[in-house]
Amino acid sequence: MGETRGRVPHVLLLALIQGVLSSSTVEVLPSENPACAGNMVTLTLSPATQLQSGSWAVGGTQILTWSGGQQAVFPSHNGRASVNVSTGTLTLTSITVADSGVFVVQSTSPQLTATSTLTVLEPVSALRLVANNTGNLVEFKSSVSLFCSSSGSSLSYRWLNGNSEVTASDGIQLGDGNSTLTIVNVTRYNDGPFRCNAFNAVSNGTTEPLHLNISYGPDGVSFTVNRLNTTTSFLIGSTLTMSCSAQSNPQAEFQWAFNGKHLNGTSPDLKLYSAVESQSGLYSCLAFNNRTMSNSNVTRQITISSGSVSVQLGVSVWLVLLLSSLAGVLF
Template identity: 30%
Template sequence: MEPPSAPPCRVSVPWQGLLLSVSLLTFWNLPTTAQLTIESVPANAVEGSDVLLLAHNLPENLQGYYWYKGESAMDNQQIALYVIATQETRPGSVYSGREKIYPNGSLLFQNVTQNDTGFYTLQTLNISLHKELASVQLHVYAELPKPFITSNNSSPLEGEDSVALMCEPETQDTTYLWWINGHSLLESDRLKLSESNRTLTLLNVTRNDTGPFECGTWNPMARTPPSYPPQTHISVQGPTSTSPAKRPLTQQHNILGFSMSGPSHPHKSSLSPTSLQIIADPTPASSTTLPLASIGPQSRTLQSLSW
């Protein structure tokens, strides 16, 4: 007699689980469409240069492009409309004549200024009248002039007066840096920087505050100086002779030297900026004299690097 056969095994799967699996598979297999984006080339621009606002991942079946100033599509901020079929550009209310739209939707900005800094928006329109938007931020920086230092007190009294040194000129989006005796500035109880770092204040000056002081300016478009800048000799009238160590500079700099006059004992004396004569090698005939208060017949020579 044969043994009875085992009953077939049946597995019950809830219909909700099957429906969820099918839904997930359908979602994973859906084609993905890349989002419209705009890229600023270059990311940071200097005044007077050209900038391309490059469009990426354009939708299909387009009939036109709209460019706007700002982060939205406002008619009163429209730069221009580009009609693809006729390759025609129709200027908008804020069109300046420096903008050019290409067939791929990109916008060329010519001879940019700091007033052009801000957001720009591209709106695409397809044959079904569907619109897509993308924005980009444009940064335009001024080309930095060579800095120089001014002082608010030419004859401060030791232990009593303060001196404010200001790095000039003032420019937008600029970082100001300071050095004393060739070293980066460290704030102390007697050395204070303004919020913007443009002004360095020396409180209760002493004969140890004679400098030299240097300021530098930087922004994202600052040019890298030469690897071997020309040496600059600075002749300063004063009681002693010294030569601070040379160091490489990475930004534009200007030097203002101070010299002490008066008795050597620790009583009040006068701290005055001296006359500086800056002579750039290798042409000694090319010089710049900064007329400041003269101290005495003796002189000292300081050396530093500049360009």
């Protein structure tokens, strides 16, 4: 009897140990975290624990209590909260951003307290992309800003030009949390299509593509004759088609000149039918862009002849070779 008086009864000791272990080892696991507004979330105890009674609260606001098979939901969560009276699992439906906070479950049978922080985010919606200028841009002279707007919580933004991500660099500025893209002194390669991708931990969305109309050129002017780049000598009576092209937006206008004198017409092609020797000379093509107010030109020397000199020279060479061979036979 003296020995048992100083001891804690075995059953009570076991209950105390279980209570301490439950308080220190039980975790609350949300079914998703962060959670998307509008969804249903469950908060489950792990490891699974049989609870006879308890309560749930968030941020100091009571959600519900239960005892045995009965539960009572407080007005703040009426119609949206319920508990499994055996396991203590809390179910919340139609969650909102206001449901974010520290959730606390308490029980007296067994004795435990466990917490979990839940974050609820609004998904990306109403995504929109606009520019302060889309059609009056001139290469190396104009700047443009693109603005991405969206509803949602804790949003991040990234930009795409075609399939490539756009990052801050020389001439590229990102501002307002990356929701604004500014291009300083645009180039022809900044025409897009641009898209804005907005995202958070529970959702993402991408805008429709936006194209910029950037005027540039003319440059890279090319001058061909009968589709050839190198041939400049032609026989009398030939038909010549001189063609001029340039890299330009909008398309360049063309002006031809012969020996410095302007010719009529603005076509990219100039044709000579049954060419005569007097049409030999310097032909120039001037490409002009009336949006950029820039121009570029190229000039080629075209020679038109009978070709008789070449024929006579060829005959003379043939005769010399023939006479030489005959002299070898005779002597």
